[in-house]
Amino acid sequence: MRQAAQSVEADNMPPLGIYLHWPFCSAICPYCDFNVYAAHKNTADPQDWLAAYRAELTYAHGLRPVGPVHSVFFGGGTPSLMPAELVGDILNHIDALWGLAVHAEISLEANPVSAPAPHMHKLRQAGITRLSLGVQAFDDAALRFLGRTHSADEARRAFDAARAIFDRASFDLIYARPDQSLDDWQKELSAALALAPQHMSLYQLTLEPETPFHARARHGKLALPDEEVAADLFELTQSLCTAAGLPAYEISNHAAPAHICRHNQAIWQGGDYAGIGPGAHGRLTLDGKKHASLALRQPQEWLTACREKGHGWELNKLSDAEAAEEAVMLGLRLTDGRPLAALAAQGVSFDKAHLVALQEDGLLMARDDCLQASDKGRLLLDYIIGRLLA
Numbered sequence: 001m002r003q004a005a006q007s008v009e010a011d012n013m014p015p016l017g018i019y020l021h022w023p024f025c026s027a028i029c030p031y032c033d034f035n036v037y038a039a040h041k042n043t044a045d046p047q048d049w050l051a052a053y054r055a056e057l058t059y060a061h062g063l064r065p066v067g068p069v070h071s072v073f074f075g076g077g078t079p080s081l082m083p084a085e086l087v088g089d090i091l092n093h094i095d096a097l098w099g100l101a102v103h104a105e106i107s108l109e110a111n112p113v114s115a116p117a118p119h120m121h122k123l124r125q126a127g128i129t130r131l132s133l134g135v136q137a138f139d140d141a142a143l144r145f146l147g148r149t150h151s152a153d154e155a156r157r158a159f160d161a162a163r164a165i166f167d168r169a170s171f172d173l174i175y176a177r178p179d180q181s182l183d184d185w186q187k188e189l190s191a192a193l194a195l196a197p198q199h200m201s202l203y204q205l206t207l208e209p210e211t212p213f214h215a216r217a218r219h220g221k222l223a224l225p226d227e228e229v230a231a232d233l234f235e236l237t238q239s240l241c242t243a244a245g246l247p248a249y250e251i252s253n254h255a256a257p258a259h260i261c262r263h264n265q266a267i268w269q270g271g272d273y274a275g276i277g278p279g280a281h282g283r284l285t286l287d288g289k290k291h292a293s294l295a296l297r298q299p300q301e302w303l304t305a306c307r308e309k310g311h312g313w314e315l316n317k318l319s320d321a322e323a324a325e326e327a328v329m330l331g332l333r334l335t336d337g338r339p340l341a342a343l344a345a346q347g348v349s350f351d352k353a354h355l356v357a358l359q360e361d362g363l364l365m366a367r368d369d370c371l372q373a374s375d376k377g378r379l380l381l382d383y384i385i386g387r388l389l390a
Ligand SMILES: C[S@@+](CC[C@H](N)C(=O)[O-])C[C@H]1O[C@@H](n2cnc3c(N)ncnc32)[C@H](O)[C@@H]1O
Pocket: 025, 031, 032, 033, 034, 075, 076, 077, 078, 109, 110, 111, 112, 133, 134, 135, 136, 172, 173, 174, 203, 204, 205, 206, 207, 208
C-alpha cells in the first residue's frame, strides 16, 4: 500500500515523526493519568475518527510540509482497540501527505487482552511494524493490584504472538511497587529477560495526582518503596539488563542496539513530531523556531474542532530559553547524552565553568565533546539543568 517516499528532506530541518493518540481503554488503571476514557464512552464511529485524524494531519502538513515521515507512533490509551482499517487509512493519508520513509518505524501500543493474534495480523497488514505491549507485571497478584485485566500467562502468550507477527516487539513493566523487595524484582525481571526480549520499557511506579492510587496513598493505604529502596531497585534493573545485553539507552528504556525505538530516540534528540489526536503534544520547527502544539483533550471537543476548523490544536512558539532547556533535558535522558555541537545547533549555550563544575561533582561525564549525565546525574536532571543553564 505504501509508496517509497520521494520527498526531499531539507538539510536544516530535524527529522519528522508523527505521534497519534487514541484516548480509549477497556478499563482505566488506578495509577494512570494519561488522557484516557473508558472505551464505552466512545460514541463516534470510525469514519468520524478517520475524518478528524485526516483533517488534523492535513493541517500539520500545511504548517510543516517537508518530509518524509521517519516514524509513526500510535499511543494511548490503548490504540490496539482501533479498527485495523482505521490504522491503515491513517497511514495511507500520512504517506500521501509527506511520504513515509522506506524503512519507517510504525509502532502501536497494545494491551495484552485487546490484541488477539488475528487482530495483530490485521494491524501488521495495515502497516504496523512494531508492537509495544503493556504487560506491567509478570506476577498475577501484582497485576490484580495494578487493576489489570490480564494474567501473566496471557501477557506471555501475547508477547510470543507479537514477536511472531511484527518486525519488532517490546513490553512495558512497572516496578518499585509497594512492598516489592529486591528479591521479588530480581525474580520477576529475570523471568522477563528469560523471554529474550529485544526492547523493554521499565518504569518505576509513580503516584500521579488525581488518580485512585494517589488517593489511597493520601489515606495511608498505599506506600511506595522509600528512596533508598527505589535506588537499589533501579541499580538492580541496570545490572540485570546490561548483563542480558539490554542496556538502558534512556532512563527507562532498554534495548539491544538494533532495537532502540527510533521514534522516541529522535524526539529525545530534538526531532520534530506532529502530535495528532485528543490531548496529543507535538513539537514542530516552523520558521527556524520550535513550536509546541497541544490538542484539545476531550475526545468530543477535539472531534468537533476538527470537523469545524480542521484541527484541535493550540500552537505556541517556545522562547529560546524554553527550547534550550528542553533540548538539554531530553538529551540528558539518553545514556549517550548529546554532542555539544548538536546542542549548539539547537541554540543551546552555557558557561563552560558550569559544565566543568558538574563534571567535577560526578553528575556529568568528563567529556569535551558531549553533554552526558553520569548514572548518578541521570536521576537528578532538574538539578543539573538548573546549574548548567543558570
Ligand atoms: C499508554 S500505556 C501502554 C499501552 C496500554 N495502554 C497498556 O497499558 O497496556 C503506557 C505505559 O505507561 C506506563 N505507566 C502509566 N502510568 C504509570 C505510572 N503511574 N507509573 C509508572 N508507569 C506508568 C505503563 O507501563 C504503560 O504501559
